[in-house]
Amino acid sequence: MKTFVTVACMLTALLTACASGDKKAEQLLETARFEEKQNNKEHALKLYAEIVSNYPGTPAAGQAAARLNELKR
Numbered sequence: 001m002k003t004f005v006t007v008a009c010m011l012t013a014l015l016t017a018c019a020s021g022d023k024k025a026e027q028l029l030e031t032a033r034f035e036e037k038q039n040n041k042e043h044a045l046k047l048y049a050e051i052v053s054n055y056p057g058t059p060a061a062g063q064a065a066a067r068l069n070e071l072k073r
Contacts, residue, residue: 025051025060032064036071045071 032047048071051064 021055022058022060025055025058025064028055029060029064032067036067041071 028047028051032044032051035041035044035047045068048064048068051058052061052068055061
């Protein structure tokens with residue numbers, strides 16, 4: 001029973017961390033889009049790269065990678 005509780009606690013902590021990571025990535029993505037709309041391409045590129053680097057596997061990272069490719073053309 002003790003092992004089950006330990007594993008359950010670890011999974012809960014992991015899921016919470018992932019959820020907060022997704023939220024942070026989404027916030028950065030919104031900021032990057034805003035910077036892009038404000039014609040601040042350099043800062044937008046940095047933010048998109050940060051999302052891809054720090055939040056791999058998130059939906060925001062996929063969108064950020066696509067924008068990076070578009071902006072670097």
